[in-house]
Amino acid sequence: RDHGTVLDDVRRGMTPAHIYNDREIFDLERERLFSRAWMFVGHESEVPEPGDYVVRRVLEDSFIVARGNDGDVRVMFNMCLHRGMQVCRAEMGNATHFRCPYHGWSYRNDGRIVGLPFHQEAYGGEAGFRRRGQALLPAPSLDTYNGLIFISLDPDAPPLRDYLGDFTFYLDYYTKQSASGIELRGPQRWRVKANWKIGAENFAGDMYHTPQTHASVVEIGLFREPKAEKRKDGCTYWAGRGGGTTYKLPPGTLDERLRYVGYPDAMIERMKTTWSAEQLAVIGDNGFMISAASVFPNLSFVHNWPKIEDSEDVLPFISIRQWQPISEDETEVLSWFAVDKEAPEEFKALSYKAYLMCFGSTGMFEQDDVENWVSLTTTAAGSMARRLLLNNRMGLHSDDSPVVPPLTPGEFAGPGVARVGYGEYNQRSLLSDWADHLERPAVRRTPVEVGTPA
Numbered sequence: 253r254d255h256g257t258v259l260d261d262v263r264r265g266m267t268p269a270h271i272y273n274d275r276e277i278f279d280l281e282r283e284r285l286f287s288r289a290w291m292f293v294g295h296e297s298e299v300p301e302p303g304d305y306v307v308r309r310v311l312e313d314s315f316i317v318a319r320g321n322d323g324d325v326r327v328m329f330n331m332c333l334h335r336g337m338q339v340c341r342a343e344m345g346n347a348t349h350f351r352c353p354y355h356g357w358s359y360r361n362d363g364r365i366v367g368l369p370f371h372q373e374a375y376g377g378e379a380g381f382r383r384r385g386q387a388l389l390p391a392p393s394l395d396t397y398n399g400l401i402f403i404s405l406d407p408d409a410p411p412l413r414d415y416l417g418d419f420t421f422y423l424d425y426y427t428k429q430s431a432s433g434i435e436l437r438g439p440q441r442w443r444v445k446a447n448w449k450i451g452a453e454n455f456a457g458d459m460y461h462t463p464q465t466h467a468s469v470v471e472i473g474l475f476r477e478p479k480a481e482k483r484k485d486g487c488t489y490w491a492g493r494g495g496g497t498t499y500k501l502p503p504g505t506l507d508e509r510l511r512y513v514g515y516p517d518a519m520i521e522r523m524k525t526t527w528s529a530e531q532l533a534v535i536g537d538n539g540f541m542i543s544a545a546s547v548f549p550n551l552s553f554v555h556n557w558p559k560i561e562d563s564e565d566v567l568p569f570i571s572i573r574q575w576q577p578i579s580e581d582e583t584e585v586l587s588w589f590a591v592d593k594e595a596p597e598e599f600k601a602l603s604y605k606a607y608l609m610c611f612g613s614t615g616m617f618e619q620d621d622v623e624n625w626v627s628l629t630t631t632a633a634g635s636m637a638r639r640l641l642l643n644n645r646m647g648l649h650s651d652d653s654p655v656v657p658p659l660t661p662g663e664f665a666g667p668g669v670a671r672v673g674y675g676e677y678n679q680r681s682l683l684s685d686w687a688d689h690l691e692r693p694a695v696r697r698t699p700v701e702v703g704t705p706a
């Protein structure tokens with residue numbers, strides 16, 4: 253079957269099973285999707301001081317995310333302008349310069365070449381190799397939101413805010429609980445033999461798997477209430493370039509509801525001065541607490557509040573995670589712990605424990621989820637999977653008739669479309685965005701010559 257048919261099937265909510273393990277599809281994703289979409293590469297709090305850097309990838313492309321001595325954050329292609337060696341081989345650190353291990357060219361932390369051994373003897377000086385003005389290739393597009401750093405390999409990418417659209421409303425819950433924003437710890441990194449799309453879809457909208465996949469977590473009493481049953485009362489929302497799930501909270505005021513998930517009063521006061529009236533109304537008036545979410549294509553967020561340390565109290569945590577594709581059947585998971593910079597130190601420490609217990613590399617939810625995803629990916633490679641169109645239409649009676657009508661503005665104060673109960677609305681939104689990208693032409697790349705006279 254040709255790609256056009258596959259993409260049409262995806263758009264009508266029938267997902268060809270082989271898209272979760274198919275080399276040709278992955279090549280298309282590389283050429284048309286990852287060459288264009290805004291990709292998360294880190295948070296400003298990971299490089300707080302001049303000279304701080306982290307190294308991150310977009311598929312095979314390695315980038316140095318560095319704060320220069322001038323205080324600006326830059327994202328530079330980690331490939332030496334001489335013979336192409338990786339200039340920076342450490343994963344994170346602090347440096348005024350990067351020196352290439354191969355022949356010793358060196359670069360300032362803003363990317364400019366400063367050292368070129370035997371420039372005169374080997375090239376005849378500037379006449380033979382123009383050193384002035386040469387720098388590591390910058391990421392074609394760079395933009396930030398609440399300190400989250402994104403790049404696009406497309407020099408003509410739309411502004412990040414246009415790309416994210418109304419999803420920024422929901423991003424603030426995870427990344428701006430006070431005026432100071434968040435700080436990150438990590439990331440923990442590990443590889444799973446699973447296709448990258450599965451995690452993104454799951455975090456975007458799969459409330460349906462919780463009672464089954466995570467049954468044991470509930471059985472051992474990690475949560476204060478039988479959460480699995482509660483899931484169907486939550487809503488899923490989709491706005492702009494992303495969507496997520498929520499839990500329905502018991503009746504109460506805004507303060508009571510934020511306290512219910514474990515926030516101390518000082519943090520609640522800051523949320524009340526940081527979030528908009530509508531952002532507060534989703535929690536306080538509508539009673540929905542933000543849970544997991546995904547931004548197209550491969551960035552996800554979690555907010556959860558387990559019990560910790562034999563206490564009856566719950567403690568909330570936030571995790572940011574990225575499903576970084578290695579191939580059609582392997583994904584590197586990057587998992588960061590995120591916390592409000594202004595949170596009390598004791599809260600930060602306990603919240604970190606809650607994160608590790610649930611969604612760190614050995615986290616209980618993590619283990620449950622990945623078992624499914626690996627198994628699914630393995631089976632998707634075979635020839636029978638090419639005959640199977642998976643029904644991705646939960647929540648629909650027919651094409652234009654949903655089982656549950658969208659919440660009205662009075663019921664849900666956030667932007668986008670929100671619906672209570674189980675449905676694969678967000679998975680369909682994510683995959684139809686995916687299909688649209690796979691039909692666009694590849695991004696044109698303009699070659700850059702190194703060292704020739706201007």
Ligand code: FES
Pocket residue numbers: 332333334335336337352353354355356357
């Ligand atoms: Fe970097 Fe030669 S490859 S100095």
Ligand code: FE
Pocket residue numbers: 461462465466617621
């Ligand atoms: Fe899960």
